[in-house]
Structures are given as C-alpha cells and as structure tokens.
Amino acid sequence: MKTKAPHDLDTAGTRERIVRTASRLMQRQGYEGTGIKQISREAGATLGSLYHFFPGGKQELGTAAVRLGDEEFTELLRETLDAEPEPEKALLALTASLAQGLRDSDWLDGCPVTSMVVGTATSAPGIQQAAAEAFTRWRGVVAGKLVAAGFSETDADELAHTVIATLEGAELAAQVARSGTPLEVAGRHLARLVASYR
Amino acid sequence: MKTKAPHDLDTAGTRERIVRTASRLMQRQGYEGTGIKQISREAGATLGSLYHFFPGGKQELGTAAVRLGDEEFTELLRETLDAEPEPEKALLALTASLAQGLRDSDWLDGCPVTSMVVGTATSAPGIQQAAAEAFTRWRGVVAGKLVAAGFSETDADELAHTVIATLEGAELAAQVARSGTPLEVAGRHLARLVASYR
DNA sequence: CACTGGATAGAGCGTTCGCTCTAGTCCCAG
DNA sequence: CTGGGACTAGAGCGAACGCTCTATCCAGTG
Incomplete structure (x- = not known):
C-alpha cells in the first residue's frame, strides 16, 4: 500500500533524473x-513531466538542485573527514x-552551490536560502570533527567558518x-591554522 | 592633433558609462x-552606441567589466594594505x-569578478582569462606587502594564494x-596564519 | 467494464535574448 | 561650404526563454 515497487521507482526515477541533470548543468553553466x-x-523527460514534478518551475527545480549538491558534498565531507583521525x-x-575532482572534469x-547562488539573490530567493542552509550544514560537519578532536566549541565553530570559506574560494581560484x-x-x-590552536 | 578635448571626453564618457553600468549590473545579476x-x-546609451564601442558584443563588454572590477579591487587592496605597516x-x-561594503549594499x-566568472567557462573564455589575470594581480599585491614586511618570496607567494582565496570564499559566505x-x-x-610564519 | 488520477507528451503563448542594419546627427578638416 | 568619420538612434531579425495548455497513456480500483 505504501510502496508499489515498479511504479514508485519509475516515478522517483524521472524526478531524480531531472534533478541530477539540472544540478550537473547548472554547476557548469x-x-x-x-x-x-x-x-x-x-x-530524457518532457516539459510536461518536468512541470508535473516541479510546479514551482525553474526556481523550485533550482532549489532542489542546490539541495542535491548540498547532500552530495556533505557526504564527501563526512567520508573524507572520517577517514583520517587527525583533522590536519x-x-x-x-x-x-x-x-x-576538478582536474577530472x-x-x-x-x-555546485556557488554556481547557483551567484546572481540569484534578487531573482530567486529560495535558492539563496537553500545555499545558506548548505553552508551551515557543512560548517557543522567540520566543527563536529574538530570538537571530536578535542577543540573547544568556540574554536571549532570559528575554524569551521574559515575552512568552508577557504575551500570555496580556493576551489574557485583553482577553477579559474x-x-x-x-x-x-x-x-x-x-592544516597549519588548525594546528596552531592545539 | 592627438587629443581633441571635448570630443574625446564625450567619447570616453559614453564608453565608460557603459562599462561601469555593465560591471554594476553583472556584479548583482x-x-x-x-x-x-x-x-x-x-x-543611457543606445544599442548602436554600445555596439559601436564593443563590436565584440556581450563577451567583449563582459571582459571590460571584469577588468574594471580588477582595477577597482586592486586599488582598494593597495590602499588598505598601505595604510597599515603590519600585514596582520x-x-x-x-x-x-x-x-x-557588503552591508552597505x-x-x-x-x-565583481566572481559573479562574472561562474558559468562562463565554456561560453565566454575571454572572461575566464581576464578573471585569471585579476586573481594573479591581486595575489601579487598581497605578496608584495608580505615581502616588504620581511617574508620570504616563497612564503609570501603561498600566503597570498590563501589570502585571496579565503577573501573570495568569505565574501561569498557572508553574502549568502x-x-x-x-x-x-x-x-x-x-592574521593568525600570517603571524605564524614570523 | 468504466472511471480516476498520476505521469507523459509537445505545440504554442508572449516575452526577451544578442545582434544587425540603415538612417541620421554632429563636428572638424580641407 | 562640403565631405567624411565618429557617434547616436532604434526598428527589427531569428532564436531561445519560461511557462501554459490540452491531449494522451496507463495502472489500479470499484
């Protein structure tokens, strides 16, 4: 009654295919x-399908794409940080x-979030908010790692701000x-900055 | 024979007004x-005037806008760094x-460069190159300040990379x-990172 | 079996896009 | 006075934009 396997899979399939495609294209363009x-x-979906799943149009689809990018980077962040005990x-x-990843592409x-958030402040505020939530979540992951390594809440939170900001800026600089x-x-x-707080 | 004052001023006036307007609008949108x-x-210029001064169209105008943003930030960078002897x-x-500046707007x-460079990698390569030159110039200004303060060329160059990258990322994070x-x-x-090299 | 509602399909709406083109204005040199 | 180049002016091109609309398909239900 809750889940009819083939039907729901097809449904989720089209919707997810649209979001993934949107995220990938918007990341580049x-x-x-x-x-x-x-x-x-x-x-591989028609306009009818797209507007069926995203009645809010481009902005709603963009917001979903930002959230997908958020989830994917959160995952990468967690995996990479968990693989090494020392934060540095x-x-x-x-x-x-x-x-x-940059070289490979x-x-x-x-x-994926940076590319969406630039220029949409006034035209698509929903995207701005989703991006703000993404940054906050990423900072939380980094701060959690630092706290687990023995840093104070205050130091961890401030370091997380700079870690995320520097990663964003360095990725942009590397791309350019x-x-x-x-x-x-x-x-x-x-790593040096974090070590200086020990 | 070289410069007819009023004529050339009018010319430069329209051209510069177009570039400044383009820079301001593209920075936001x-x-x-x-x-x-x-x-x-x-x-306050017609399409005819715009294409007279920028026969290369939108891409040429965008490139000019990036260069204007480059010059303006270079100026701000130099002024601010020169006003304080200590780099920190x-x-x-x-x-x-x-x-x-962010609050005021x-x-x-x-x-102004970040907003132009996102999404233009494949569609407007000239803009990418102008942005790359801007980043390099900014790094040079920062590195110069550090060398003048007694840092080695190597340390100064590396620190300049991170200073510019972190400024970019932090400005984006603050905006969002x-x-x-x-x-x-x-x-x-x-400041703490720079101090750790002393 | 008819019916329902989710999902697919794409023609076409009005608007805006970047850009071209011709005509006209202005000012100075010859 | 006149010719010519720099600049202004904006109508209009084909294409693409985001989006609406009606029509169709199809699995599940009564």
Missing part, C-alpha cells in the same frame, strides 16, 4: 545560463580530493587558474 | 542574468572594509548568510 528545455531534453591530515586529503565542475595549486596551498595553510 | 538592452537602457592589521582592516554587491561574521572570522584567522 550557472542558474541563469541553463534553460528548462535543455534540462528536460538532456534528462583530513583537511589535506580533502583539498587533494577536490583538486582531483577539465576544471568545469566547481562547487586551471591549476590545483590554490587548493593544495589552501590545504596546507588550513 | 551575473553575466548570463544581465541583458545587453538592460545595460544600454540604464547606462592590514588584513583585519581589509576584511572589515569588505564586510562594510544590503549584501548585494559581492566580488547576510552576515559579516564569515569575513570577520576570516580576517582574524588570516
């Missing part, structure tokens, strides 16, 4: 630079991982320069 | 989110200044959160 028709075409080494692993796939250097340097400096 | 007609309308205090003054005017906190925290952490 930005929110304004990506058209609804392009999304529906590349997702975990940060180095994290920046290396981000640099690798020929410097096209930057932060088409070089992993900004991320690698940022990793070493963040 | 992004490159793709800003239309040529909106720029010409708000600049200068960085605190810089983040405070950026936070104030109701969190709308972020980094509509709060000066990310920038203020970033300022203190950057």
